[in-house]
Structure formats: C-alpha cells, structure tokens
Amino acid sequence: MTGLRAPIEVVGAGPAGLAAAITAARGGRRVVVHEAGREVGHRFRRDLQGLENWTGDRDALDVLRDAGLTTDFDHAPCLKGVAFDAWDRPHALCSSAPIFYLVERGPGRGSLDRALLDQALCLGVEIRYGSRRQRLDGPGIFACGPRTADAIAAGYHFETGLVDGFWVILDEALAPGGYAYLLVMGGRGTVKSCMFRDFARHRLYVERTVERFRRLVGFDMLEVRFHCGVANFPRPPAARSRRQPIAGEQAGFQDALAGFGMRYAMFSGVMAARSLLDGTDYDASCEQAMKRPIETADVNRAIYDRLGNRGYRWLLRGQAWTGDTRRFLRWLYRPARLRHLLLPWAQRRHPARSRRFA
Numbered sequence: 001m002t003g004l005r006a007p008i009e010v011v012g013a014g015p016a017g018l019a020a021a022i023t024a025a026r027g028g029r030r031v032v033v034h035e036a037g038r039e040v041g042h043r044f045r046r047d048l049q050g051l052e053n054w055t056g057d058r059d060a061l062d063v064l065r066d067a068g069l070t071t072d073f074d075h076a077p078c079l080k081g082v083a084f085d086a087w088d089r090p091h092a093l094c095s096s097a098p099i100f101y102l103v104e105r106g107p108g109r110g111s112l113d114r115a116l117l118d119q120a121l122c123l124g125v126e127i128r129y130g131s132r133r134q135r136l137d138g139p140g141i142f143a144c145g146p147r148t149a150d151a152i153a154a155g156y157h158f159e160t161g162l163v164d165g166f167w168v169i170l171d172e173a174l175a176p177g178g179y180a181y182l183l184v185m186g187g188r189g190t191v192k193s194c195m196f197r198d199f200a201r202h203r204l205y206v207e208r209t210v211e212r213f214r215r216l217v218g219f220d221m222l223e224v225r226f227h228c229g230v231a232n233f234p235r236p237p238a239a240r241s242r243r244q245p246i247a248g249e250q251a252g253f254q255d256a257l258a259g260f261g262m263r264y265a266m267f268s269g270v271m272a273a274r275s276l277l278d279g280t281d282y283d284a285s286c287e288q289a290m291k292r293p294i295e296t297a298d299v300n301r302a303i304y305d306r307l308g309n310r311g312y313r314w315l316l317r318g319q320a321w322t323g324d325t326r327r328f329l330r331w332l333y334r335p336a337r338l339r340h341l342l343l344p345w346a347q348r349r350h351p352a353r354s355r356r357f358a
C-alpha cells in the first residue's frame, strides 16, 4: 500500500525538514529529503545553541518526545547563568527548572541535527545530498531555512577548559539591538555577538565581545574557528507555497526577539507532515499554535529596539525581582492583552511584518 503512493518529498534537512520527514515516515509514508548541502547541519558546524524551555508550560524535551522526535542528542540543562549590563554589573539568571537546554548543531556525533538524521534514517527516510529544489510537483514540504538576514550572529567556536555554563552581555557597543553570549558545554564553546543592525561592522562587534568576555569571565580559546549565521523573520509568516506547506524559518516561524527558532522549526515540521498524513488544515494549526507567540515576539522586539543600555539594565533588574528567570521569560513570551494592544504600533515599526498572519 505504502509503496504505491507517491513519496512525500521534503526540501531542506534542517530541524524543520527532518522533523517533518520523521513524522511522515512514522505515519507510514515513503519520504525523500532533498538537502542542498553535503551533510546535515552544515550551516552550524559545532555551534552551541539553546533549545528554549519557556514558550510552554511543559518541559521542551518531554514535548519533543510526545511529538515522536528523538531526544538522543547531547544536551545540558541550564538553570543558572550570568547576564552583564553595559556597566559590567552582573545579574544572576536562575530558575528551578531548565531555562534552556544547550545543544550542539552540525553534522557531528551527539548533535541535534545528527540525532534527527539518525532517527530519520532508521525509519527508512532517503536523504539526497547536493539536491537543491525550488519546486515540487507531488506531495511535499518546504523547509529551506532563512532567505535573508534580519539578524546575524557572528563569533567563534572553540575548545576550552572553562566549566559548562552560559553568560550574556546586553550592551549596544557589543551587539546592536541584540545580545552577546558565551556558551560552554563539555569543553566546547561558542562566543558570539547577535546583532539586529549595523551588520557591516560585525567584525568589530565580535572582537569587542571576545575582549569583554575575556575580562569578565576569563576563558581560554583553542582551535578557534570563525562562524557567522543569519536569522530571518519574514512577515507575514507564509505557511504555504502553492499546494505545499512551508515549515521552519523559511515560513517565518522564528522568535523575532532573540532568535530562538529551533523549537518553532521542529513543531512546524511536525504539523506540516501531519497535514499531509491526515488532511488537517496546516494554516489553521499554525495560526492556533504560533500566531500569538510570534506576534508577541514582534511586540517584544519593537519594545527592545527602543530600550538601549539603560533599558536593558532595567530589564535585567526586572527579571531578578521575579526570582526565576524561566518564569520571567514565560511571562515575557506569553501572549497578553496589553502587548496585543501594542501590535499595530509594533507592526508600523516593521512594515514588512505588518500584514495579516498567513
């Protein structure tokens, strides 16, 4: 029966495409994935990223498992870290539950991409590397990642003797409109400036970021490699291209405030595949699951754009008063009436994002 039906073709083997492929294969369909690169995760080789644990009440790993996705990748729960303001003052970030899970990206053993790939292969998914597709004729899903750069994160991947942990700096001189970060897991580190404007001077911001973290945290860097990646927040999110669903960052399912897009990517991939398996309305599922959080992130972004260094310091003090960083972020990302009232204002500040969802 399965062999007689046309395979489901997935374009892109990032978290969104692989999650879609796994879901479709678990649903009994033959699946072919087209990946333009020569291996999975090639955009992120050895990057450390945070799988956020604040946009839902339930733990992110439990949610992945319930969706039928593997959690068999190296991960470190992050319950405490430090954020510095522009005056070098440390602010504790802590929570009774993981704020996020550190994971590695790229093709290497133990990475998120590799775990998803292994799960897909075990389910019989065929991966065609070096296969770039712009259109599909049969049933399929597009998950090609970002098209342009609304934000960039630039810095270094390295080996280090520093203990596992995370550190953040909110300072316009290091990361305009964004934040600088240092992540360490199992002797590997990532130090980056995530900036939302002035990309042409990214080298300057990276060097300032490294110098500041060296002074504030102190760490060694061995086998240093430069890395730069882009994030894209197209608005309105477009969940469909002609007949085919679009998943992940290509559709605009990204966190416009801080760029934590992996969770949206994987869940939109799962929903896109389910729509092909059982005919559920993908647009409606996306609207129900993601419209309000994404709009809230848009409002948060517009507010953050106006804060500047004094505002960032106020934000850090504010999260300290709540006594639990995860709870603070949960509140910040939760769709709320007041923030929803600010949506027209936020959308005027970002005209490209101002049209209706879907």
Ligand SMILES: Cc1cc2nc3c(=O)[nH]c(=O)nc-3n(C[C@H](O)[C@H](O)[C@H](O)COP(=O)(O)OP(=O)(O)OC[C@H]3O[C@@H](n4cnc5c(N)ncnc54)[C@H](O)[C@@H]3O)c2cc1C
Residues within 6 Å of the ligand: 011, 012, 013, 014, 015, 016, 017, 034, 035, 036, 037, 040, 041, 042, 043, 047, 048, 049, 050, 051, 052, 131, 132, 133, 134, 143, 144, 145, 146, 152, 153, 154, 228, 229, 230, 231, 247, 248, 249, 250, 254, 259, 260, 261, 262, 263, 265
């Ligand atoms: C430096 C950096 C740090 C980040 N840190 C975090 C973080 O800490 N936490 C977090 O949640 N998110 C983070 N993100 C965002 C996160 O990486 C993305 O949201 C996520 O990877 C999006 O997944 P995706 O599957 O939609 O796209 P991608 O991961 O970009 O995968 C798309 C794939 O499609 C392939 N492709 C593209 N076009 C075609 C085509 N025409 N045919 C075939 N294949 C094609 C590409 O080669 C690629 O492999 C970060 C992003 C960057 C750049």
